[in-house]
Amino acid sequence: MLSVAWHTLRARWAAFAGSFVALALGVALLTVMGQALAASLDAPVRAPERFAAAPVVVRGQDTLRVATSTGERTKELARPRPVPAGTVAALRALGPVTEDRSFPVRAYGAPAAPDDLVGHPWSTARFAPYRLTAGRAPAAADEVVTSGDWATVGTRLHTADGPLRVVGTVATVSEPGPGTGLEAGTGPGTGPGFEHAVFYPDAQAARLAPESTQLVVEADAAAVRAAVKDEDQNGDGDEGEGEDVRILTGDARRLADADPGRDAEALTALNALFGTAGGVTAFVSVFVVASTFAFAVDRRRREFGLLRTAGATPGQIRRTVLAEALLIGTLASATGCVLGTYGAPHLAELVVDGGLAPKWYAIGGPSAGVWPYHLAFWTGLLVALCGALAASWRAGRTAPAQALREASVDGRALTLGRRACGTALALTAGALLAYTLATDPGELLHRKSYISRPLLLITAVALLSPLTVRPLVPRLPGAVGLLARAGAVAGVRRTAAVAAPVLVTVALAGSLLGATATIGAARAAEVRQQTVADFVVTPRDGTTLRAEALERLRQVPGTVVSASSATTVFTLEDGVALVKSEARAADPALLATTVRLPVTAGRLTDLDDGSIVVTEEWARHRVGQQVRVWLGDGTPRTLRIAAVLSIGTGDNGAYVTPANAGGGGVDRVDVRVRAGADPTAVGARLRTVDGVRVTSRTQWVRAALPQTNRTTRLGMLLVLGIALLYTGISVANTLALAAAERRADLTALRRAGATSGQILRLAATEALIAVAVGTLLGLLVTAVNLTGLSAALHLLSAPPTIALPWQALTWATAACALLATTTAVTSATPALRPPRS
Secondary structure, three states, X not given: OHHHHHHHHHHOHHHHHHHHHHHHHHHHHHHHHHHHHHHOOOOOOOOOOOOOOOOXXXXXXXXXXXXXXXXXXXXXXXXXXOOOHHHHHHHHOOOOEEEEOOEEOOXXXXXXXXXXXXXXXXXXXXHOOEEEEEXXXXXXXXXXXXXXXXXXXXXXXXXXXXXXXXXXXEEEEOOOOOOOOOOOOOOOOEEOOOOEEEEEOXXXXXXXXXXXXXXXXXXXXXXXXXXXXXXXXXXXXXXXXXXXXXXXXXXXXXXXXXXXXXXXXXXXXXXXXXXXXXHHHHHHXXXXXXXXXXXXXXXXXXXXXXXXXXXXXXHHHHHHHHHHHHHHHHHHHHHHHHHHHHHHHHHHHHHHHOOOOOOOOOOOXXXXXXXXXXHXXXXXXXXXXXXXXXXXXXXXXXXXXXXXXXXXXXXXXXXXXXXXXXXXXXXHHHHHHHHHHHHOHHHHHOHHHHHHHHHHHHHHHHXXXXXXXXXXXXXXXXXXXXXXXXXXXXXXXXHHHHHHHHHHHHHHHHHHHHHHHHHHHHHHXXXXXXXXXXXXXXXXXXXXXXXXXXXXXXXXXXXXXXXXXXXXXXXXXXXXXXXEEEEXXXXXXXXXXHEOOOEEEEOHHHOOOOEEEEEOOOOOOOOOOEEEEEOOOOOEEEEXXXXXXXXXXXXXXXXXXXXXXXXXXXXXXXXXXXXXOOHHHHHXXXXXXXXXXXXXXXHHHHHOOOOOOHHHHHHHHHHHXXXXXXXXXXXXXXXXXXXXXXXXXXXXXXXXXXXXXXXXXXXXXXXXXXXXXXXHHHHHHHHHHHHHHHHHHHHOOOOOOOOOOHHXXXXXXXXXXXXXXXXXXXXXXXXXXXXOO
């Protein structure tokens, strides 16, 4: 069988070229994705940055720990607790204590100023360590020292807290040694730094950021642990932790740096990105290979009939087709592994340059191992065999009489097995959608769901697509239109084979982009419905409003001012799951006048310091029930449920009073203009307050439109790019095979008097008919998916909208039409030679 298959491949290489290219590219992509996943499994442990030269760092507790029947559950607190005053006093008896503070800084008037400036006390600079490269230390309240080269000594900066003057610049020391100091120009080597720091005098930093959550103790670590243990008798963790503080030494000091888990978070996003792309690659590969093999086998009915006439058994025919698939799969998988080896580094450069991965991220090399190659190779081989399995079974059923077949008209549009599989998949897709809507409609709003769920329906519609060709193709005017429709309907399998990959591309583009647009439109509509305030005030610099700015806002006449702060609450569900929920803290009396919340039970005005407003998503959500929660700073409370909100798109969170804010500062002020007051004058007065950004209701709603992040955007482009690439391969292969088979028909038309232009228009029209069928079926799949999503939004009490990405659908359809017509016209060109007399 292998010998026969090998000779068949050599003789009919053009018929298998599409399958080979599609499979090789699929394996190459799987190899790249596998190596990318291998590189993103573990993030390297970063060395301490800001406190690399600090002996001991004592940090306020930043982790909530709750004991359950199945073990301890932990969650990161919204904000670390301050180090208790008693602990600070005990530590000062051991040696010098330096309190650390960090706060965002926005500099105006300096075009080169970075957007991520962060302020610190000058006394902490030596623990990085930083060294002065020019100037001197800051002394006055308006003097600062900056890191990096974006500012020089004498540069004037304008901030919300007043003008500043740069009196010095620093850089990090590459190799800190003993006796590190801050003398200008000293030290073994300096670098540009890991942050854009602005160092203030300690007193000024304390005024700008009164709360300190961590400090450096210049004392022996054992003595520090003993002092903390004496102060806090509740015990000491494995790392020297008490209930209220964490003691960090050695590599653990990196936990005192800003966002120490940023590498792991970035790699988690990459895992989701590459996993999704790899899954879609495998799906489209199977789809295209199966479609190509099925069409190629159908075109070889006479050949198989001749073999059956010569005595070949059905089993030998099947084994021949499978042997061909085995050879193609082996060669294509090996080629794909080689291509993937060269493509992996380019993908790493793409994600690093796009800011999706840390600078150290790299793909490939010995550290990746060989498992990505094994996974890709054997997956490619399995895809080839699975794609040919159904085709081999059909080939084995070829009757000997097919050797005498001359007509190219297809018989039954669907085999019984294909009809049964398509119907079963369609019913399964519908049943899963109905079950999810009935049990957990919020699941449909998750990215994993709206990416994976369309694949089942796409497969079902593609299997049943031959049944739709005759009803969907209208009568076309003119002789060319008449012949094109007749050819498309007579060659229904050929038309369906061209329409199938177009269906995949259009359905994926419509379902994926349409889902994000639909959810985004629903969220914007939610914000529009809930925002009653005429103006929304937020911090211009930093994350919270300063007390003096808040007081000035409250003094603006003719207004109702409702200040709120972002926080979190934690609750234990089913006694074992520690769940984090976003929340806002606000005065309930003022909140009701500036925000229209979707209350389903209870009243907002019943909210007080002993109660909470929850959403229907909470395990306990009946008005009057008691719920055990932990506030944003870890403080345990038992609160009564005062009101319940609908789930919506997921942005509706809990509400508490300012007394339960857990230390969170005010980050938003809703301002409503009283009756009789002039909104223009009120807006002008609000904008005179320093350090705030004032937006009107219309501007706030417009800004609330969700923006697709870079990771999601790249993921969508990868998925759609893969689909479009495979569409081109499949369409080109199918039309090339069909043109070779129909060359005699086109030559006959040429002899009958058809002009070259008519022949080419006929080929192009037949190709466009197939693309139109695929586009309509893709739109059908998109409509079903988005209708299900809209129904989920309705069940969640969110505005039910449907947003179709018409621009993306138009471009996808145009690209498919261009590929199809170009291939069809090119393949039909040989039939234009003048007929011999």
